[in-house]
Amino acid sequence: MNKQITVTVNGTEHTLEVEPRLLLVHMIREVLNLTGTHIGCDTTSCGACTILLDGKSVKSCTILAVQADGKSIKTIEGVSAEGQLDSLQEGFHLNHGLHCGFCTPGMIMRATELLENNPNPTEEEIRWGISGNLCRCTGYNNIVKAIQYASAKNRGVETASTEPEFV
Amino acid sequence: MIQCKTSKAISGMGHSMKRKEDARFLQGKGHYVDDIKLPGMLYMDIVRSPYAYAKIKSINSEEAMKVPGVVAVVTGRDLEKYNLHWMPTLMSDTQMVLPTDTVMYQAQEVCAVIATSRYAARDGREAVRVEYEPMKPVIDPYKAMDANAPVLRSDKEGKKDNHIWNWKVGNKEKTDKVFDTAEVVVKQHMHIPRIHVASIETCGCVADYDKVNNHLTMYMTTQAPHAIRTVIALVAGHVGLTEEKVRVVSPDIGGGFGGKVPVYPGYVIAIAVSFLVGKPVKWIEDRSENLQADSFARDYHITVEMAGTKAGKIQATRFKVLADHGYTDASANPSKFNTGLFSIATGSYDYDTSYMEADAVYTNKPPGGVAYRCSFRVTEAVHAIERITDRFAFEIGKDPAQLRMDNFIKKEDFPWKSPTGWIYDSGDYHAGLKKAMEAIGYDELRKEQAEKRKKGELMGIGISTFTEIVGAGPSKDFDILGIKMFDSAEIRVHPTGKAIARFGTKSQGQGHETTYAQIIAEELGIPAENIQIEEGDTDTAPYGLGTYASRSTPTAGAAASIAARKLRDKARKIAAYLLEVSEDDLEWEPGKFSVKGAPEKSKTIQEIVFAAYTNHPQGMEAGFEATHYYDPPNLTFPSGAYICVVDIDKETGAINVRRFVAIDDCGHIINPMIVQGQVHGGLTQGIAPAMYEELIYDEDGNILNGTFMDYLVPTAVESPHWETGHVVTPSPHHPIGAKGVGESPTVGSPPAIVNAIVDALSPYGITHMDIPVTPYKVWKALKDKGAI
Numbered sequence: 001m002n003k004q005i006t007v008t009v010n011g012t013e014h015t016l017e018v019e020p021r022l023l024l025v026h027m028i029r030e031v032l033n034l035t036g037t038h039i040g041c042d043t044t045s046c047g048a049c050t051i052l053l054d055g056k057s058v059k060s061c062t063i064l065a066v067q068a069d070g071k072s073i074k075t076i077e078g079v080s081a082e083g084q085l086d087s088l089q090e091g092f093h094l095n096h097g098l099h100c101g102f103c104t105p106g107m108i109m110r111a112t113e114l115l116e117n118n119p120n121p122t123e124e125e126i127r128w129g130i131s132g133n134l135c136r137c138t139g140y141n142n143i144v145k146a147i148q149y150a151s152a153k154n155r156g157v158e159t160a161s162t163e164p165e166f167v
Numbered sequence: 168m169i170q171c172k173t174s175k176a177i178s179g180m181g182h183s184m185k186r187k188e189d190a191r192f193l194q195g196k197g198h199y200v201d202d203i204k205l206p207g208m209l210y211m212d213i214v215r216s217p218y219a220y221a222k223i224k225s226i227n228s229e230e231a232m233k234v235p236g237v238v239a240v241v242t243g244r245d246l247e248k249y250n251l252h253w254m255p256t257l258m259s260d261t262q263m264v265l266p267t268d269t270v271m272y273q274a275q276e277v278c279a280v281i282a283t284s285r286y287a288a289r290d291g292r293e294a295v296r297v298e299y300e301p302m303k304p305v306i307d308p309y310k311a312m313d314a315n316a317p318v319l320r321s322d323k324e325g326k327k328d329n330h331i332w333n334w335k336v337g338n339k340e341k342t343d344k345v346f347d348t349a350e351v352v353v354k355q356h357m358h359i360p361r362i363h364v365a366s367i368e369t370c371g372c373v374a375d376y377d378k379v380n381n382h383l384t385m386y387m388t389t390q391a392p393h394a395i396r397t398v399i400a401l402v403a404g405h406v407g408l409t410e411e412k413v414r415v416v417s418p419d420i421g422g423g424f425g426g427k428v429p430v431y432p433g434y435v436i437a438i439a440v441s442f443l444v445g446k447p448v449k450w451i452e453d454r455s456e457n458l459q460a461d462s463f464a465r466d467y468h469i470t471v472e473m474a475g476t477k478a479g480k481i482q483a484t485r486f487k488v489l490a491d492h493g494y495t496d497a498s499a500n501p502s503k504f505n506t507g508l509f510s511i512a513t514g515s516y517d518y519d520t521s522y523m524e525a526d527a528v529y530t531n532k533p534p535g536g537v538a539y540r541c542s543f544r545v546t547e548a549v550h551a552i553e554r555i556t557d558r559f560a561f562e563i564g565k566d567p568a569q570l571r572m573d574n575f576i577k578k579e580d581f582p583w584k585s586p587t588g589w590i591y592d593s594g595d596y597h598a599g600l601k602k603a604m605e606a607i608g609y610d611e612l613r614k615e616q617a618e619k620r621k622k623g624e625l626m627g628i629g630i631s632t633f634t635e636i637v638g639a640g641p642s643k644d645f646d647i648l649g650i651k652m653f654d655s656a657e658i659r660v661h662p663t664g665k666a667i668a669r670f671g672t673k674s675q676g677q678g679h680e681t682t683y684a685q686i687i688a689e690e691l692g693i694p695a696e697n698i699q700i701e702e703g704d705t706d707t708a709p710y711g712l713g714t715y716a717s718r719s720t721p722t723a724g725a726a727a728s729i730a731a732r733k734l735r736d737k738a739r740k741i742a743a744y745l746l747e748v749s750e751d752d753l754e755w756e757p758g759k760f761s762v763k764g765a766p767e768k769s770k771t772i773q774e775i776v777f778a779a780y781t782n783h784p785q786g787m788e789a790g791f792e793a794t795h796y797y798d799p800p801n802l803t804f805p806s807g808a809y810i811c812v813v814d815i816d817k818e819t820g821a822i823n824v825r826r827f828v829a830i831d832d833c834g835h836i837i838n839p840m841i842v843q844g845q846v847h848g849g850l851t852q853g854i855a856p857a858m859y860e861e862l863i864y865d866e867d868g869n870i871l872n873g874t875f876m877d878y879l880v881p882t883a884v885e886s887p888h889w890e891t892g893h894v895v896t897p898s899p900h901h902p903i904g905a906k907g908v909g910e911s912p913t914v915g916s917p918p919a920i921v922n923a924i925v926d927a928l929s930p931y932g933i934t935h936m937d938i939p940v941t942p943y944k945v946w947k948a949l950k951d952k953g954a955i
Contacts, residue, residue, distance in 0.1 A: 019286070026285070035202035036195015038421070040367040041454035045875035048367055076195035089193040093185055096844045100676030101192025102199065102367045102421025127883040134875075136367050136422045137676045139847030140883040164183055166843035167168075167892050 005069035010078025018065045025049040027065035028075060036076035036105045047133030050106035051075050057113040076105035087150040094162040097146030099137030107133050111147045120151055169836055173757040179689030183840035188680040197419045200388050203373045205447040211437055212288035214277045214295045216270040219531040219868020220304035223268055226278055231294040236287025241440060242278040243267040251439050254402050257429055257647055260496035264432045271494045272533045273868050274459035276432045281440055304531035304868040308491035311528035319529045331496050331527040334505040336587045342522035345483035349474035353558045358937050359547045361466040361862040363458050364538045365880055368421020370461060371451035372434050374441035381407055384414045387434055390427045390673050391713025392417040396705045398430055417703035423675030425538030425715050429462050459873040462535025466491040471551040479565045481518045481574045488525035497536020500543055501645040507543030510587035511636045514552035515596050516574040521586035531868045540852050540913040543716050549633040553918035558934060571632050591804045593896040599808035599830045600632055602894060607810045607828040620930055625815035627927025631919035637907040638721025638803040653798045654722035655709035656730045660791040662780040664773030665697040671711010672723040673703045678841045683727050685837050690731030692758025692772045709794055717907035726797035728902040733793040738775045744784040745770050803898045803906035805833045809919040815927045817955055820946030824887045834898045834906035842908050843891050849912025851886045857917040858939050
């Protein structure tokens, strides 16, 4: 039997009839057509499906849509207005923090909460902070740099050079 | 500093231009195959074998068909009616699409369930009942050739054993003679285990067959869309899907690394079902299916020997390989090269004697062999030569850096012919290693190590100085299924001076939309920002063999450069016409032609292009377009000098990679930011097999770590803070002097890490560790030696 739920996604309220077993990630991707949230595994290991649920980063492949009833969801599509970049997106762009882009939305959603809880993290804190999100392309150096860039920009201090240290 | 010939506004080669493709990925607007939703689309799920080797006694789909939403269960017997139950592999072998009677490896496709939703398809999958009669599988490749081993590929007429091929290269007699009389001989057996690319996006497709127009559009995760179209036509031409009726679209790809080169059964089943029902069919595998059934990499058992003098001169090498290929021939290579480019294993050293021999066998493991950021067996080769070089240095008590310096091919000796016949194009190995040693502070580290050893602490320094071989390849030697390994570029410049260029390759994150634009900007002076790059649609892009094996820059990048030069030649003619001077009186600088001695008389490239459409010389073809199919004259030989420092906790065996410096030489650099990014990523895919990743099978052929819970892809915590740099020796035969870089770090880094670990353990008589080197292996080795 389907169940009616109400969720607010990126500021818009939706009332949906869903199967109780429907995964939140499938609701986001296939019911609401917000395909920026990705699926990379079946064991809650990769973090490609990370979204914010009531402001907390969660892996949406391991939550049922019905568990999100009454809650607020933010996905990558809600991070900035179309055509504009927030400080994290800008940090990833300027520091080459993405290659194939598949893990990127999850990384950004995770990093969003990380910076909210810890506005000025050390490199080690960033590395542990994103250790639930796998990236197979970048080797993580530039993801760390991207998050440091956003941290500096959010705090209004000078951001480090975005030139590669490839000398 | 990298010198740039163009301004930042043009952003030709050498500029760290920010990537043009980023915007869509950053805002959730990437377009991956699972994002495609077509009207009436059906979903496919696959029933897979729990056994590594079994007869299928029956497949009962009765309960599955009762599941709401399930529309069909497709078996091998169903496909057999259309002769679609077998397919050729890219490696010139054959493979079941779906079995009719026997399964050959665990997780093999057994039958497919088609339904109106993803969930219904999965419910149907759970309801299918398959009765198996398990048989004793062949798992150990050394037992595959036993007289009593079952003949696995009995589908092949006359096949009497599990041997696939024997390959050899070099001079055996001469090599044996050097070994017989050498002052020093070192020998090491090693296993380069099975690993998996595990790109974060798995594989999948949407097959969309239109019955009315007899046309198939195949959206799929492929690194080689054009070759795939040809394969589809070869497999399904007899049912009407001839090549002009097939369009392959490779949308954004979430990482490839070689794993998205093969044709997997899932693609073919989806096509067959779409063809039969006339509706789009989506198949997206989950992670466990991806790890358990999709193409593996490596699995080489290598015995390597080195002969030399007591003073440290390398004189000869000898290699013996047993390749565990699984269910099909996994020599995922140009057809003439059974072991790919393994014969680069003679390394970066100046000696003239080597012999290599390899045998491949079938076992009951999944097929593949293509992948993991180096398909052509260079990783295996580099691991063997760099490990044995360290063993040799250890044996004669010489510093491994000095031993390498003493044996390197000198930069003035390029082009250099290797003992196995390759012509290395260029390199400066001494400069690379020197730069790496200075960057890491090699001499100080050795002093620190000596102090630590006195206190019983374990610290190791490991070096790898590798030579890569990429850019396949020259058509005289290189083909896949007979198709020569050229690649292509087509440039169209619009009247207003903006351009679109299309390629036969396909980016999976390498940044082609930026770097190809920079190459064209370099040659034509049109700002890279104004050049749109497209790949991956066989209806629009010129034919090419795709992106893998670090071949895009060496082949399609060269094609872009030459196509652009054809346009510059045309621009010169038009400029001469517009300026009323002879072509010889014109000078080119990026973006404009001017009259020699009268620089105020000039025409910009934009003015010239506009004239090509509005005021071209009579008799000249109008428009401003060019295409080039580039057939490289040689391969390119990037190189690198990597140094790793590790600290090991004696009590637990825990390994901490304290520092890692990578100096790469990939020739001229198109975009330093992207090259550095490629190196970072490749290094993490180097530490992965060195310390974490291995697909493990038990004796019954069960995979023991087929999910992301236990297959250890490094996170940001395991991945060290990489330190990178470069030296440049341009490729003399490549139009822009570039060599390719994507695979170098994955190829070059594992032996640096292992050499560092072994160096740390060497005071206890430990001379080798097989990868992945885990804390347990280290602890056990120390325990066995009585060190703890």
